[in-house]
Amino acid sequence: MLPASTHNLPSSNEPRILYCRCAFAQTIPDDVKQRVLEGLSESDQPFEAVADLCEMAARRDPHLIELAKGNRPLKIAACWPRAVKGLFHLGDAPLPESGVEIINMRTLSAEEVLAAIAAPMPHIHPTQSAEAKQ
């Protein structure tokens, strides 16, 4: 275990952030995923980034289970919410019914994605998703 950070301690309700690079295919527009990564890098927030959720699901990476569980809410900047839920399910790591927000970088602009990441999770309801915003 690493020593505790002094400047970026997450509070117990602060959502974890997961960013998918979709590196194995060009389904997410390059400029969107790059600007979202820049926005995350410029912020003070800790975040997880993976090369490609599809690739991880295909090899049932145990890291998916670690990402799906956890006591804090989770915001996932990736693809269509239906696909993301299916990928976690395929990876034997079904996402919990509540406390997860999936933000679709395939259809939203980088600004919209970053705003959704920064916004507080309004309420913990069955898997919230940015799908509703489209």
Add this chain to the structure above:
Amino acid sequence: MIAHRPGPLRVVVYEGAGSLPLEASMRTSLFAALLDRGYAVTRAGPASADQVEGATLVVLGRFAGVPPEVTAKSGDRVEVCDVTGKSCDEAVELVERVRGETPMNRPGGVPADTWKPWFPVIDPVRCTNCMQCLSFCLFDVYGVSVDHTIRVENPSNCKVNCPACSRVCPEVAIMFPKYHAGPIDGAPVSETDVGREKMKVDISALLGGDIYARLRERSADAKTRFSRERSSDAALAERRRCLTKMADAAAIPREVLDALPSAEEIQRRSAEAAKRAQEAFAAFQEASLRNSPSAP
């Protein structure tokens, strides 16, 4: 089987106590470079430093020559790399050195490492476990889980760019996230989509039970014509013409159809797949009845 290679290591960019933060531009470049090489990267807060059992963790940070003490769980390997004064490329090189010769999936890497994650993803909310996909697929992509539900068993058996099984799913429950259009890419399913997909199933039935049954017939026709005309060019042309028609009907790339085995082998696999699907569907029905609230 490329798809089942384990992830060789995870990278943590650590900027907490005992380390100086990176500039935002350096952080972005480092994340982008590592992700584009296939690594998972964490910008560390203390809660995110736990690691997967048996994994190798590479901790990058500007420790000014005094790396932090890191306690690894038994069986785990933790490598701490000081990137003070190093460029993005040099930091990536450190990670690559820790990985060594351990193979990993690479996005757009050298040909042997290149793999497009193309496989069906089942929407568990829509799927009714009718097992049509299990019956349809000749490449053993699908299997049945211990609770008798459909499961994508061998994703790497799937034929890249072929979304044909999603076309035979009556519930539009099969997605290919790397596909270019909805609802196959995972976009929300509309009532129109459901109607359209059902129509495609009917078209498939009209073609002769299923697309592969039609293929068998066409192959047989082509074979007869070949022996009659003794012209390999004519036979090939006929096969191409038929395959193009079928490829259009079910959005199957022609390379996939061209790569299919002999008609006899297709027949054998079809029968096997149909039998498995029937057994799985019967077991699922039985389990559902047993678990229903009205069961005795």
